[in-house]
Amino acid sequence: MSSIPSLLRDRIAATPDAEAYRVPSDDGWISLSWREVGDRVRGLALGLAKLGSGPGARVSILCSTRLEWILCDLAVLATGAATTTIYPSNTAAESAFIISDSGSTIVIAENDDQVAKLESVRKELPGVSHVIVIDGTPSDDGWVIPLDSVPADEGDYDAMVDAIAQDDLATLIYTSGTTGRPKGVELTHDNWLYTADAVREINLISPSDLHFLWLPLSHSFGKLLEVVMIGQGVPTAIDGRLDKIAENLGVLRPTFMAAAPRIFEKIHNTVVANMRNEGGLKLRIFEWARKTGIRVVRARQRGVPVPITTRIEYALADRLVFAKLRERFGGRIRYFISGAAPLSQDIAEFFDAAGLTILEGYGLTESSAGTFLNRPESVKFGTVGLPFPGTEVRIADDDGEILIKGRGIMRGYHNLPEDTAEALEDGWLHTGDIGELDDVGRLRITDRKKELIKTSGGKYVAPTYLEGKIKAACPYVSHVFVHGDRRNYVTCLVTLDMEVVRPWAQAQSLPLDPEELREHPRMRAEVEKAIQQVNAGEASYATVKKFAILGSDFTVETGELTASLKIKRKAVEERYGSVLDGFYDA
Missing domain, CATH: 3.40.50.12780 (ANL, N-terminal domain)
Known part of the structure; x- marks a missing residue:
């Protein structure tokens, strides 16, 4: 066709x-x-x-x-x-x-x-x-x-x-504009047909x-x-x-x-928060089941046998906890697919433990969205899997940028020949993402090239990685914005998911108004505990030293999120500039 x-x-x-x-x-x-x-x-x-x-x-x-x-x-x-x-x-x-x-x-x-x-x-x-x-x-x-x-x-x-004809223009999709003015990406019929062919293959x-x-x-x-x-x-x-x-x-x-990762974060945080609100025996069973499941997941990921005692425990955990979670989603899910933004490995492990494996993939509008995907039979968390058949990939020697080539690559940017030439140098799409390939060709994304934080001490920090870790560590958090470019240490802004946090706050007799709740010592302690948990596994220069909880969430309507639920970093920096600057006041 x-x-x-x-x-x-x-x-x-x-x-x-x-x-x-x-x-x-x-x-x-x-x-x-x-x-x-x-x-x-x-x-x-x-x-x-x-x-x-x-x-x-x-x-x-x-x-x-x-x-x-x-x-x-x-x-x-x-x-x-x-x-x-x-x-x-x-x-x-x-x-x-x-x-x-x-x-x-x-x-x-x-x-x-x-x-x-x-x-x-x-x-x-x-x-x-x-x-x-x-x-x-x-x-x-x-x-x-x-x-x-x-x-x-x-x-x-x-x-x-x-x-x-195959090369006729089919779609103009304007980039979300997280870093500047939107550009119209020209995608042909053949670009889209390639994705259909690749998934079939x-x-x-x-x-x-x-x-x-x-x-x-x-x-x-x-x-x-x-x-x-x-x-x-x-x-x-x-x-x-x-x-x-x-x-x-x-x-x-x-x-x-x-789905975008935000949906899986929301599901995870709702489940964890509900269990915390239940407390008592139900919470202890849930925490035991989660730890047991993640032990099994990590053993599988390493390719080592799961001890018989752990398998028995996991079967019990599945009957008591995970099977009920699967049933909430209809009981027939073979897998979820995640794309559009990085997925926290902690979230991926939790879902896999529950028998709801998430296949993380990667692509850009400029590559017709589908370029890499974990295969059901060889999922490797922390990676976006192997390239689609027919897609070539290489990592730039100088800065680690991911370069891709193939039938799915755009025709160019609409009426922007200079931008097109820059993005498609020598036929390779310069993705703007930093990554590495493992020994079997799976891609691991380090971060966005333009979003990497370089501290005043010359150390590079990947903000989206830290943001994902913090969100996974605290179920009451909706969004995290890590900051620190050209600063002497890293800080962050945190927003609350009021749908999730309200039942907990009510049970604890805490204020239900977001402005009051964000300053309450109990709320700050919950967020700080999560940040310290993440900090414990990071190099000193990558640890979050200060944070603020905001009174309102980031949304598409208020301009801090793209329609695919990614943070518009410039918009957040502009809106909350005084708060961010305050972290570094002498």
Whole structure:
């Protein structure tokens, strides 16, 4: 096949009546077959073509994760146009920049709130001929058209699909901008087809699986999952509501789910905090089970036999603790997949002990999201696994930067030839990450090249590593921001997960207001204990000397997090500069 629409067409021909997608409804969940998906995509594509979508055109999608996102994306691609993705959390100004920079002439918006955002910057969008709203009302002047009113026209759908070439642009995804102005990453149909081919080759999933998708489809990780599931014919249950993840896992009983590390941290911290609140015998059993499980995990990781007494203990721990945890997630999880940010090894070990193995992977938007992945049969915690088949990797001799090459590498940055040349020097993508390869070729990420802290004493510190360790050590912590570049020691900011900490605070008769709680000696003692626990395993120059607990969490809405839940380091430094500077006052 030469394109994503031709991949879909092949899927429909192969398994027309098999389940493709499952979506929430008022009465539970309803399913669509691949044939039904094909019919809807065909009708919408012909309608979009009539409105001006076609070869060389761009259509922006401003919408949360839901079935219509995928249907619209596939329809846009079928016309020969490219999709530009916009996070629903983007501001009006950010949305206007992406729409204008990409040259989008049509925007598909989720609802009236998103349309209002576009209306507020309409003067900056002279090239946009139509806004198509999924759940909303039309405008009097015809600029806004409801999705179900898009005119399905007669036309040759198959001819449109046949005309798409592998090297045609499929997607423009703008980088999250953690370090500067967003850049549009140009990804072709062949870039995405490579990911589908690679996953099929490593035999990771099959049509008997059920995939639960909540990740933002505006992010490259979500888009990768969309294409891979079409290629493999795996049914996907879709619900982008973060507050429904735990409930959906229990109801849907999926066999695998991909997520950012923050989701696994949240699950881990909730479980640990609940056990602490229970106290007594339940807590002692839980702590014993966790320690027993991690002993078994570490023995397996070292490749050494597990003593018979430990195996007996582990079987009991599984029956008393871990089996109940698996059942909360439906009881059918074969594995989770983690990407988009580093996963703490402590978190990975806990989940593996519980029989919920997390396969950590690695990739960038510039590499179509999928580049490395731990294989189920050879998981090595602390690494992101082996490269996908067909991907080459090497480590730069001078600074340890990870360089990759292969079919998944972007065509370039949109209208930024100098940046493209710098990123793709000699055909190798310069990732900006530092890492090393082990003796079998698995990659270990040390840190972001641009985020490494260099103390005034000349020592390098990896902040995301320390942040992950601290979050794993204290269940009440939501986010940690480690600071100390060009300073004489390392410090950090800590935010509280109030959903997790509130029951504990209430049981301890502590203040429930975050501003009061953050300064309470008991709360500070809990965080300090975790920091000291992490410090005990680090070199002196990498230990956290001072910390502050903040009164509000980092969020996407307030600007400290990207849509994939990574910390925007510059934004945090700017907002909390006075607090950070105060750590170093004489």
